Amino acid sequence: MRKVIFIFFVLSIQISSYGQIDYTKQYFNGKSLFREGKYNLAMETFKPLLTSDRNNQYSEYATFYYALSAYNLGYKSLAKTNFNQIKTLHPAWDKMDDVNYWIGKINLEDKDYFQGLKILALVQDKNLLTSVEAMKAKSIGEITDAETLKMMHEEYPKDAVVAKVLATALAKDLTNAENKILLESLIKDFNLQRTDFIPEAPKTYYKDIYTVSVLLPFMVSTLDPSPTLKRNQSVLDLYEGMKLAVDTLG
Numbered sequence: 001m002r003k004v005i006f007i008f009f010v011l012s013i014q015i016s017s018y019g020q021i022d023y024t025k026q027y028f029n030g031k032s033l034f035r036e037g038k039y040n041l042a043m044e045t046f047k048p049l050l051t052s053d054r055n056n057q058y059s060e061y062a063t064f065y066y067a068l069s070a071y072n073l074g075y076k077s078l079a080k081t082n083f084n085q086i087k088t089l090h091p092a093w094d095k096m097d098d099v100n101y102w103i104g105k106i107n108l109e110d111k112d113y114f115q116g117l118k119i120l121a122l123v124q125d126k127n128l129l130t131s132v133e134a135m136k137a138k139s140i141g142e143i144t145d146a147e148t149l150k151m152m153h154e155e156y157p158k159d160a161v162v163a164k165v166l167a168t169a170l171a172k173d174l175t176n177a178e179n180k181i182l183l184e185s186l187i188k189d190f191n192l193q194r195t196d197f198i199p200e201a202p203k204t205y206y207k208d209i210y211t212v213s214v215l216l217p218f219m220v221s222t223l224d225p226s227p228t229l230k231r232n233q234s235v236l237d238l239y240e241g242m243k244l245a246v247d248t249l250g
Contacts, residue, residue: 021048027058030065039069050082052089060090064099071102080106097125101132108139117156136161146170146179163190171197214242 030045042065049062067082083103086093093099100122107116116139120132140161143149149166156162163186170183187194194200216235 021056023049023053023056023058027062030062034065034069037072039072042066042069043073060086060093060095064095067102071106076106076110097123097128101128104132105135108135113140113143113152114155117152117159117162121156133161137165140165144169146173150182160190164192167192167197174198 026045026049030042030049033039033042033045046062046066046069049056049058050066052059063082063086067079067086070076070082071079080103083099083106086099087096087103100119104116104120104123107113107119117136120136123129123132136159140149140152143152143165146166146169149162149169152162153159153166167183167186167190170179170186174180174183183197186192187197216239
């Protein structure tokens with residue numbers, strides 16, 4: 001009986017040993033598959049690392065790359081769920097700007113503009129801000145409804161991208177007095193180029209010397225030396241007046 005119990009105990013230890021995950025090896029295998037673009041295999045490799053464990057130091061990173069793999073495969077809802085899981089379980093993670101970037105990106109792509117702007121406003125990493133602005137410009141630039149853009153501007157009054165897109169929409173109807181007042185305000189507050197939105201007459205430039213050519217219908221064949229008025233007398237008078245003007249200006 002003791003022998004049987006001893007054998008069972010040894011087998012239990014062996015099974016436990018064989019079943020233990022090498023977290024480091026598992027994570028870097030998944031990372032390698034991700035870099036190779038083998039997103040399905042990467043997800044399967046990262047899956048055992050998603051659960052927090054005191055021996056698992058890769059939970060946040062594994063979940064992040066699992067979500068990115070899902071996004072690259074077109075599973076945006078699954079990706080968003082896992083990004084949000086990081087925010088819930090690891091709110092102090094030092095890569096939270098990246099998490100917010102991807103959640104905001106998915107929201108904008110799904111045309112959930114207000115939520116997307118709200119999440120992207122949390123991004124503070126300067127290395128991401130240029131990409132954030134470009135992403136917002138592309139997505140919000142597709143909105144043509146001025147009323148939607150007005151509500152967006154009211155919600156995010158300091159957002160330069162929203163302001164510029166709204167100004168573009170308002171410029172399409174300058175007959176609306178209210179729109180024109182708001183447009184003028186946007187141009188002033190965000191230092192926008194006025195001529196990009198409101199057409200203006202070009203500036204007048206003066207030259208020191210002008211060369212002028214005039215073509216007049218003298219009708220020479222009808223002229224005669226008589227003292228009476230000619231058929232083209234008005235043209236002749238105009239010509240004489242021009243000669244007088246040239247002499248005066250000279």
